[in-house]
Amino acid sequence: MRRILAALVAGALFGLGLVISHMIDPLKVLGFLDIAGDWDPSLAFVMAGAIPAAVIGVALGHRTRHPLFARAFVQPPRQPVNARLLTGAALFGAGWGLAGYCPGPALAALGNGAPGTVIFVAAMLSGMAGFRWLSGGRSVHLGDPASPVSSRP
Protein backbone atom coordinates (compact mmCIF):
# COMPACT_ATOMS: atom_id res chain seq x y z
CA MET A 1 0.00 0.00 0.00
CA ARG A 2 2.84 2.37 0.81
CA ARG A 3 4.39 1.59 -2.56
CA ILE A 4 1.13 2.33 -4.35
CA LEU A 5 0.69 5.64 -2.51
CA ALA A 6 4.30 6.63 -3.17
CA ALA A 7 3.87 5.96 -6.89
CA LEU A 8 0.57 7.86 -6.92
CA VAL A 9 2.29 10.88 -5.34
CA ALA A 10 5.10 10.69 -7.89
CA GLY A 11 2.65 10.55 -10.78
CA ALA A 12 0.62 13.42 -9.33
CA LEU A 13 3.74 15.60 -8.94
CA PHE A 14 4.75 14.77 -12.49
CA GLY A 15 1.30 15.62 -13.86
CA LEU A 16 1.16 18.87 -11.90
CA GLY A 17 4.61 19.78 -13.24
CA LEU A 18 3.43 19.23 -16.80
CA VAL A 19 0.36 21.42 -16.17
CA ILE A 20 2.27 24.27 -14.53
CA SER A 21 5.10 24.23 -17.07
CA HIS A 22 2.50 24.09 -19.91
CA MET A 23 4.37 21.15 -21.42
CA ILE A 24 0.97 19.46 -21.58
CA ASP A 25 0.35 21.70 -24.62
CA PRO A 26 1.80 20.09 -27.77
CA LEU A 27 1.93 23.45 -29.54
CA LYS A 28 4.07 24.86 -26.73
CA VAL A 29 6.50 21.98 -27.17
CA LEU A 30 6.59 22.50 -30.94
CA GLY A 31 7.33 26.17 -30.24
CA PHE A 32 10.50 25.02 -28.50
CA LEU A 33 11.46 22.62 -31.29
CA ASP A 34 10.88 25.31 -33.94
CA ILE A 35 14.26 26.98 -33.57
CA ALA A 36 14.08 28.67 -36.96
CA GLY A 37 10.63 30.11 -36.25
CA ASP A 38 9.17 32.11 -33.37
CA TRP A 39 11.27 30.19 -30.86
CA ASP A 40 9.86 29.59 -27.36
CA PRO A 41 12.75 28.43 -25.12
CA SER A 42 10.45 27.49 -22.22
CA LEU A 43 11.18 23.73 -22.43
CA ALA A 44 14.85 24.42 -21.75
CA PHE A 45 13.77 26.06 -18.47
CA VAL A 46 11.69 22.99 -17.62
CA MET A 47 14.81 20.87 -18.03
CA ALA A 48 16.85 23.40 -16.05
CA GLY A 49 14.38 23.07 -13.18
CA ALA A 50 13.87 19.32 -13.40
CA ILE A 51 17.45 18.06 -13.72
CA PRO A 52 18.86 19.71 -10.54
CA ALA A 53 15.83 18.49 -8.55
CA ALA A 54 16.42 14.97 -9.87
CA VAL A 55 20.13 15.29 -9.03
CA ILE A 56 19.15 15.84 -5.39
CA GLY A 57 17.27 12.54 -5.50
CA VAL A 58 20.23 10.72 -7.01
CA ALA A 59 22.61 12.25 -4.44
CA LEU A 60 20.36 11.35 -1.49
CA GLY A 61 20.05 7.85 -2.95
CA HIS A 62 23.81 7.43 -2.75
CA ARG A 63 23.58 8.02 0.99
CA THR A 64 21.01 5.31 1.65
CA ARG A 65 21.34 1.55 1.30
CA HIS A 66 17.95 1.00 -0.23
CA PRO A 67 14.83 2.97 -1.15
CA LEU A 68 12.25 3.62 1.57
CA PHE A 69 9.74 1.08 0.26
CA ALA A 70 11.87 -1.30 -1.81
CA ARG A 71 14.82 -3.61 -1.29
CA ALA A 72 17.08 -2.14 -3.97
CA PHE A 73 17.51 0.70 -6.42
CA VAL A 74 16.75 -0.55 -9.92
CA GLN A 75 19.70 0.82 -11.87
CA PRO A 76 19.42 1.05 -15.64
CA PRO A 77 21.76 -1.57 -17.15
CA ARG A 78 25.21 -0.26 -17.98
CA GLN A 79 25.65 -0.39 -21.71
CA PRO A 80 27.63 1.56 -24.26
CA VAL A 81 26.06 4.10 -26.59
CA ASN A 82 25.01 1.84 -29.45
CA ALA A 83 23.07 1.88 -32.69
CA ARG A 84 19.94 0.56 -31.02
CA LEU A 85 19.88 3.48 -28.56
CA LEU A 86 20.48 6.13 -31.21
CA THR A 87 18.04 4.61 -33.73
CA GLY A 88 15.33 4.45 -31.08
CA ALA A 89 16.01 8.03 -29.98
CA ALA A 90 15.91 9.23 -33.60
CA LEU A 91 12.59 7.48 -34.28
CA PHE A 92 11.15 8.87 -31.07
CA GLY A 93 12.39 12.35 -31.96
CA ALA A 94 10.72 12.17 -35.37
CA GLY A 95 7.38 11.27 -33.80
CA TRP A 96 7.80 13.94 -31.14
CA GLY A 97 8.41 16.56 -33.83
CA LEU A 98 5.40 15.43 -35.87
CA ALA A 99 2.87 15.65 -33.02
CA GLY A 100 4.45 17.71 -30.24
CA TYR A 101 3.73 14.88 -27.80
CA CYS A 102 6.17 12.73 -25.91
CA PRO A 103 4.77 9.95 -23.66
CA GLY A 104 4.29 11.95 -20.42
CA PRO A 105 2.38 14.94 -21.77
CA ALA A 106 0.30 12.75 -24.11
CA LEU A 107 -0.93 10.65 -21.17
CA ALA A 108 -1.40 13.68 -18.91
CA ALA A 109 -3.51 15.37 -21.60
CA LEU A 110 -5.93 12.44 -21.98
CA GLY A 111 -8.37 14.32 -19.77
CA ASN A 112 -8.83 16.97 -22.45
CA GLY A 113 -11.10 14.52 -24.25
CA ALA A 114 -9.69 15.49 -27.65
CA PRO A 115 -9.84 12.73 -30.28
CA GLY A 116 -6.34 13.66 -31.49
CA THR A 117 -4.84 12.99 -28.06
CA VAL A 118 -6.63 9.64 -27.75
CA ILE A 119 -5.53 8.62 -31.26
CA PHE A 120 -1.91 9.51 -30.50
CA VAL A 121 -1.92 7.55 -27.22
CA ALA A 122 -3.55 4.53 -28.90
CA ALA A 123 -0.92 4.61 -31.65
CA MET A 124 1.85 5.02 -29.05
CA LEU A 125 0.63 1.94 -27.16
CA SER A 126 0.48 0.07 -30.46
CA GLY A 127 4.06 1.08 -31.21
CA MET A 128 5.16 -0.22 -27.81
CA ALA A 129 3.25 -3.46 -28.34
CA GLY A 130 4.75 -3.76 -31.81
CA PHE A 131 8.22 -3.42 -30.38
CA ARG A 132 7.53 -6.14 -27.83
CA TRP A 133 6.18 -8.41 -30.52
CA LEU A 134 9.20 -7.85 -32.79
CA SER A 135 11.67 -8.34 -29.97
CA GLY A 136 9.87 -11.46 -28.82
CA GLY A 137 9.61 -10.18 -25.26
CA ARG A 138 13.36 -10.58 -24.80
CA SER A 139 14.01 -6.87 -24.23
CA VAL A 140 14.00 -7.16 -20.46
CA HIS A 141 17.73 -6.84 -19.98
CA LEU A 142 18.57 -5.13 -23.23
CA GLY A 143 18.52 -1.66 -21.81
CA ASP A 144 15.10 -0.98 -20.44
CA PRO A 145 15.60 1.49 -17.56
CA ALA A 146 12.47 0.29 -15.84
CA SER A 147 13.03 -3.43 -16.05
CA PRO A 148 13.70 -5.17 -12.76
CA VAL A 149 17.23 -6.44 -12.33
CA SER A 150 16.41 -8.44 -9.25
CA SER A 151 13.29 -10.09 -7.94
CA ARG A 152 11.47 -8.04 -5.36
CA PRO A 153 8.25 -8.28 -3.36
Add this chain to the structure above:
Amino acid sequence: MTHFTPISAAIGGILIGLSAAWLWLTLGRVAGISGILGGITRAEAGWRLAFLAGLIGTPLLFALVGGTVAWRAPAASWPILIAAGLLVGFGTRLGSGCTSGHGVCGMARLSPRSIAATLTFMLTAALVVFAIRHGLGH
Protein backbone atom coordinates in the same frame (compact mmCIF):
# COMPACT_ATOMS: atom_id res chain seq x y z
CA MET B 1 2.84 30.95 -31.62
CA THR B 2 3.44 30.47 -27.88
CA HIS B 3 4.95 32.89 -25.40
CA PHE B 4 8.15 32.37 -23.48
CA THR B 5 7.21 31.53 -19.88
CA PRO B 6 10.46 30.94 -17.99
CA ILE B 7 9.11 31.14 -14.42
CA SER B 8 6.20 28.71 -14.77
CA ALA B 9 8.42 26.47 -16.90
CA ALA B 10 11.09 26.31 -14.21
CA ILE B 11 8.56 25.76 -11.39
CA GLY B 12 6.86 22.98 -13.35
CA GLY B 13 10.27 21.53 -14.14
CA ILE B 14 11.21 21.47 -10.46
CA LEU B 15 8.00 19.53 -9.70
CA ILE B 16 8.88 17.01 -12.43
CA GLY B 17 12.38 16.67 -11.00
CA LEU B 18 10.98 16.25 -7.48
CA SER B 19 8.69 13.52 -8.81
CA ALA B 20 11.72 11.72 -10.21
CA ALA B 21 13.65 12.18 -6.94
CA TRP B 22 10.67 10.92 -4.91
CA LEU B 23 10.12 7.81 -7.05
CA TRP B 24 13.83 7.03 -6.87
CA LEU B 25 14.04 7.43 -3.09
CA THR B 26 10.82 5.58 -2.28
CA LEU B 27 10.67 2.78 -4.87
CA GLY B 28 14.16 2.91 -6.36
CA ARG B 29 12.68 3.40 -9.80
CA VAL B 30 13.56 5.72 -12.66
CA ALA B 31 10.66 8.07 -13.47
CA GLY B 32 10.73 7.34 -17.18
CA ILE B 33 7.21 7.44 -18.55
CA SER B 34 7.85 5.15 -21.53
CA GLY B 35 9.54 2.61 -19.25
CA ILE B 36 6.76 2.73 -16.65
CA LEU B 37 4.10 2.37 -19.35
CA GLY B 38 5.95 -0.15 -21.49
CA GLY B 39 6.72 -2.44 -18.58
CA ILE B 40 3.17 -2.52 -17.29
CA THR B 41 2.28 -5.90 -18.76
CA ARG B 42 5.58 -7.39 -17.70
CA ALA B 43 6.21 -6.78 -14.03
CA GLU B 44 4.82 -5.02 -10.99
CA ALA B 45 1.74 -3.49 -12.53
CA GLY B 46 0.56 -2.02 -9.20
CA TRP B 47 2.91 0.91 -8.71
CA ARG B 48 3.02 1.56 -12.44
CA LEU B 49 -0.77 1.90 -12.61
CA ALA B 50 -0.74 4.13 -9.52
CA PHE B 51 1.87 6.40 -11.09
CA LEU B 52 -0.16 6.64 -14.31
CA ALA B 53 -3.34 7.33 -12.32
CA GLY B 54 -1.58 10.27 -10.66
CA LEU B 55 -0.17 11.47 -13.96
CA ILE B 56 -3.50 11.35 -15.81
CA GLY B 57 -5.74 12.25 -12.86
CA THR B 58 -3.94 15.34 -11.59
CA PRO B 59 -4.47 17.54 -14.68
CA LEU B 60 -8.11 16.43 -14.70
CA LEU B 61 -8.48 17.30 -11.00
CA PHE B 62 -6.67 20.62 -11.60
CA ALA B 63 -9.23 21.50 -14.28
CA LEU B 64 -12.18 20.30 -12.18
CA VAL B 65 -11.31 22.61 -9.28
CA GLY B 66 -11.22 25.55 -11.68
CA GLY B 67 -7.58 25.67 -12.71
CA THR B 68 -6.59 26.50 -16.26
CA VAL B 69 -4.98 23.58 -18.05
CA ALA B 70 -3.41 24.42 -21.41
CA TRP B 71 -4.05 20.98 -22.86
CA ARG B 72 -4.83 21.93 -26.42
CA ALA B 73 -5.43 19.12 -28.86
CA PRO B 74 -2.49 18.38 -31.16
CA ALA B 75 -2.70 20.29 -34.42
CA ALA B 76 -1.58 17.50 -36.74
CA SER B 77 -4.01 15.47 -38.87
CA TRP B 78 -5.10 12.03 -37.68
CA PRO B 79 -2.87 10.05 -40.09
CA ILE B 80 0.12 12.12 -38.94
CA LEU B 81 -0.84 11.58 -35.29
CA ILE B 82 -1.05 7.83 -35.85
CA ALA B 83 2.38 7.81 -37.49
CA ALA B 84 3.76 10.02 -34.70
CA GLY B 85 2.32 7.81 -31.97
CA LEU B 86 3.73 4.66 -33.55
CA LEU B 87 7.16 6.29 -33.85
CA VAL B 88 7.09 7.54 -30.25
CA GLY B 89 5.93 4.18 -28.87
CA PHE B 90 8.35 2.06 -30.88
CA GLY B 91 11.25 4.50 -30.67
CA THR B 92 11.10 5.00 -26.91
CA ARG B 93 11.13 1.22 -26.34
CA LEU B 94 13.95 0.63 -28.83
CA GLY B 95 15.92 3.55 -27.38
CA SER B 96 15.08 2.60 -23.76
CA GLY B 97 13.62 5.94 -22.76
CA CYS B 98 11.99 9.25 -23.57
CA THR B 99 12.16 12.87 -22.48
CA SER B 100 11.72 11.94 -18.82
CA GLY B 101 13.84 8.80 -18.51
CA HIS B 102 16.74 10.03 -20.64
CA GLY B 103 16.17 13.80 -20.67
CA VAL B 104 15.63 14.29 -16.93
CA CYS B 105 16.62 11.18 -14.94
CA GLY B 106 19.48 10.07 -17.19
CA MET B 107 20.87 13.58 -17.49
CA ALA B 108 20.73 13.87 -13.69
CA ARG B 109 22.86 10.73 -13.44
CA LEU B 110 25.18 12.07 -16.16
CA SER B 111 24.62 8.86 -18.08
CA PRO B 112 26.51 8.96 -21.41
CA ARG B 113 23.73 6.91 -23.01
CA SER B 114 21.05 9.33 -21.86
CA ILE B 115 23.04 12.38 -22.95
CA ALA B 116 23.53 10.81 -26.41
CA ALA B 117 19.85 9.83 -26.62
CA THR B 118 18.64 13.27 -25.51
CA LEU B 119 20.83 15.08 -28.05
CA THR B 120 19.60 12.68 -30.75
CA PHE B 121 15.88 13.02 -30.14
CA MET B 122 16.11 16.79 -29.65
CA LEU B 123 17.97 17.09 -32.97
CA THR B 124 15.65 14.83 -34.99
CA ALA B 125 12.56 16.47 -33.50
CA ALA B 126 13.90 19.93 -34.39
CA LEU B 127 14.74 18.74 -37.92
CA VAL B 128 11.23 17.32 -38.41
CA VAL B 129 9.65 20.56 -37.18
CA PHE B 130 11.94 22.54 -39.45
CA ALA B 131 11.00 20.39 -42.45
CA ILE B 132 7.28 20.78 -41.71
CA ARG B 133 7.27 24.50 -40.97
CA HIS B 134 10.08 25.86 -43.09
CA GLY B 135 11.01 23.09 -45.52
CA LEU B 136 9.83 22.30 -49.02
CA GLY B 137 6.65 24.06 -50.00
CA HIS B 138 7.18 27.04 -47.73
